[in-house]
Amino acid sequence: MAAPLRLGVNIDHVATVRNARGGTHPDPIRAAHMAVLAGADGITAHLREDRRHIRDQDMERLKRQLFVPLNFEMAATDEMIAIATRLRPHACCLVPEKREERTTEGGLDIVGGAEHLRSAIRELKGAGIRVSLFVEPEREVMDAACDLGAPVVELHTGTYCEAVTAGDEARVEHELERLRRAATHGASIGLEIHAGHGLDLRSVRAVAAIPQIVELNIGHALIGEAIFMGLDEAVRTMRAAMDEGRMRAGEPAGAAPGRSLP
Numbered sequence: 001m002a003a004p005l006r007l008g009v010n011i012d013h014v015a016t017v018r019n020a021r022g023g024t025h026p027d028p029i030r031a032a033h034m035a036v037l038a039g040a041d042g043i044t045a046h047l048r049e050d051r052r053h054i055r056d057q058d059m060e061r062l063k064r065q066l067f068v069p070l071n072f073e074m075a076a077t078d079e080m081i082a083i084a085t086r087l088r089p090h091a092c093c094l095v096p097e098k099r100e101e102r103t104t105e106g107g108l109d110i111v112g113g114a115e116h117l118r119s120a121i122r123e124l125k126g127a128g129i130r131v132s133l134f135v136e137p138e139r140e141v142m143d144a145a146c147d148l149g150a151p152v153v154e155l156h157t158g159t160y161c162e163a164v165t166a167g168d169e170a171r172v173e174h175e176l177e178r179l180r181r182a183a184t185h186g187a188s189i190g191l192e193i194h195a196g197h198g199l200d201l202r203s204v205r206a207v208a209a210i211p212q213i214v215e216l217n218i219g220h221a222l223i224g225e226a227i228f229m230g231l232d233e234a235v236r237t238m239r240a241a242m243d244e245g246r247m248r249a250g251e252p253a254g255a256a257p258g259r260s261l262p
């Protein structure tokens with residue numbers, strides 16, 4: 001039987017709206033608390049090098065105030081590693097970052113960047129942080145992540161989500177199959193499998209149905225829906241869609257709200 005499926009709510013874009021006016025409203029930490037009350041199992045925040053949304057103080061406050069696991073997304077730079085090892089969040093997800101990009105454009109280059117990543121992983125693990133690598137859903141990438149000593153991978157779902165948005169059924173099936181194969185192989189070699197990027201109410205069920213995936217991290221679509229239905233309702237609706245996807249595959253519903261991560 002598959003493990004329960006956790007929901008990590010990414011609050012980056014609450015900070016995007018706050019920063020548009022340079023003040024303190026809306027507060028991403030208040031949003032994090034609301035998301036947890038609505039059923040989020042954890043909170044994800046990406047401290048980008050250019051601080052375009054989440055800021056250092058947000059990470060400090062999240063670490064101090066949250067009672068659920070904090071997943072700190074970051075590039076594997078010396079600056080970010082120093083911040084993370086001082087804050088000691090539950091988890092760090094290492095992501096590729098380009099200053100000019102609108103959002104994360106692909107998984108980490110874990111072959112070209114292997115030696116740098118290996119030492120970043122070692123340092124973060126040494127601080128007691130659970131490390132995950134944001135990667136493309138490919139078999140060789142799973143093997144390389146395992147070789148680097150990462151206990152967790154987050155499969156990049158962006159390409160699959162683009163196919164869903166385009167209504168291209170053949171591509172949707174192709175991308176889903178890549179995710180299924182990578183999840184199956186990754187779990188078989190001992191990796192914990194997460195997934196995320198671009199997921200919304202149309203795309204989430206099929207990913208939730210992949211039994212090896214134990215955590216989904218979702219942000220932009222949720223915060224966008226919150227404008228129309230409120231954050232509480234948006235999180236509950238997403239949670240219900242995830243559980244529906246999991247159950248369709250004959251698996252149990254998701255984790256109970258507030259359940260702690262391994």
Ligand SMILES: CC(=O)[C@@H](O)[C@H](O)COP(=O)(O)O
Binds near residue numbers: 010196
């Ligand atoms: C790694 C990932 O898929 C997301 O967290 C993404 O990095 C979000 O970054 P933005 O919120 O800046 O789009």
Ligand SMILES: NCC(=O)COP(=O)(O)O
Binds near residue numbers: 154195197
């Ligand atoms: N790692 C993915 C994440 O945290 C959320 O990505 P998105 O839903 O904002 O695209």
